[in-house]
Amino acid sequence: MAPEFGNPIHQLPLIPAGVLNKHCVHEPLDPRFRSAARLLQALWREDRDLAIGSYIGEDGKRRKLGSRISEAAGKGGGNFLTPEIAHTARREAAYREIGALIYAERLATNLLSSMPLAFNLLAPWGHALERASGYLIELLPAFTGAARRLLFEHSPGRGNPKFTGDYTAFDALIRYSDGQGRNGFVAFEIKYSESMREPMPELKPRYDELSNTSGLFTDPAAAALRTNPLQQLWREHLLAQSMIDHGLYDEGYLVVIAPALNYHVQDATEIYQTYLCEPADNKVGFVNLTLEDVIAVLRLSDAAHADALYHRYCDFWLVDGALELNAPTFGLARPRTRQRRKPANAG
Numbered sequence: 001m002a003p004e005f006g007n008p009i010h011q012l013p014l015i016p017a018g019v020l021n022k023h024c025v026h027e028p029l030d031p032r033f034r035s036a037a038r039l040l041q042a043l044w045r046e047d048r049d050l051a052i053g054s055y056i057g058e059d060g061k062r063r064k065l066g067s068r069i070s071e072a073a074g075k076g077g078g079n080f081l082t083p084e085i086a087h088t089a090r091r092e093a094a095y096r097e098i099g100a101l102i103y104a105e106r107l108a109t110n111l112l113s114s115m116p117l118a119f120n121l122l123a124p125w126g127h128a129l130e131r132a133s134g135y136l137i138e139l140l141p142a143f144t145g146a147a148r149r150l151l152f153e154h155s156p157g158r159g160n161p162k163f164t165g166d167y168t169a170f171d172a173l174i175r176y177s178d179g180q181g182r183n184g185f186v187a188f189e190i191k192y193s194e195s196m197r198e199p200m201p202e203l204k205p206r207y208d209e210l211s212n213t214s215g216l217f218t219d220p221a222a223a224a225l226r227t228n229p230l231q232q233l234w235r236e237h238l239l240a241q242s243m244i245d246h247g248l249y250d251e252g253y254l255v256v257i258a259p260a261l262n263y264h265v266q267d268a269t270e271i272y273q274t275y276l277c278e279p280a281d282n283k284v285g286f287v288n289l290t291l292e293d294v295i296a297v298l299r300l301s302d303a304a305h306a307d308a309l310y311h312r313y314c315d316f317w318l319v320d321g322a323l324e325l326n327a328p329t330f331g332l333a334r335p336r337t338r339q340r341r342k343p344a345n346a347g
Contacts, residue, residue: 009316012036024066033262034193041111042066050078067112074108079116081308088123092152099158114192118171126150138297145176163242165206182250191258196229196268210238229268240284253285260290
């Protein structure tokens with residue numbers, strides 16, 4: 001069935017615990033979007049008969065979790081949309097950059113993770129660079145380049161003091177060149193169920209130096225840039241700008257891609273943009289794209305890939321369907337039936 005691009009869901013529901021428990025995805029600390037996304041991944045897994053996975057809770061006990069697949073299913077590439085994407089993910093994990101953090105178990109078995117999403121979304125681009133160039137022309141303002149190479153979990157130099165001096169990296173990066181001989185990059189930060197409140201790294205003095213010299217911010221010393229939900233965007237933007245300032249590239253973009261209904265990410269990117277200076281030459285442009293808009297562009301030339309992505313990550317009508325199947329129990333207690341008292345003279 002083709003994705004319902006013209007009929008999106010504009011508000012996710014609060015899902016009753018009974019529905020979540022039925023699919024082994026009741027995690028009480030999940031915010032609304034993550035709860036719905038976790039259920040969607042469980043429904044996708046069930047539809048494909050992928051064996052359920054598990055995790056060890058804080059109490060040390062192992063529990064089944066519907067948004068994970070078993071280790072055996074993970075080894076078989078079950079977390080990826082096609083065998084070709086699974087092959088790319090395995091190769092990239094094996095040949096990762098020195099110091100790159102790719103968690104094999106999460107990549108293979110965690111359906112909710114943004115790491116496999118990055119591969120499911122972008123891996124086909126690396127095998128069709130001309131097509132990837134067309135996507136970028138549609139998605140990015142003023143982009144006129146030709147894609148040359150796709151890299152995953154990329155940093156120009158982890159720990160290198162020329163850059164951010166830490167292990168900040170991009171989920172993926174496309175190198176490109178244009179007709180004037182300029183070299184550029186499109187760095188991607190892919191989000192799915194993240195709340196932008198994940199644990200913060202130690203803030204380094206190097207960040208302040210780069211923030212002051214980058215020319216990216218109206219207030220380089222703003223405290224809000226240094227804490228959640230903005231600090232990761234700030235660090236990655238600094239890393240991207242340092243790549244231009246040290247002559248690796250002539251221009252570049254930092255692109256965030258997340259579902260439209262992940263209000264945590266959408267709110268954070270909107271706030272972050274209020275701290276940015278007007279776009280200028282030799283400064284890294286910041287672009288926020290919804291996952292749905294990216295999928296719509298892919299659909300113009302690769303409908304099968306777009307449909308698979310939408311159904312896996314964005315088709316929240318499936319969540320609505322799970323609610324409808326359980327509609328009679330929406331938080332309502334079953335009425336008690338009163339037993340009639342027998343008359344005293346009854347036999």
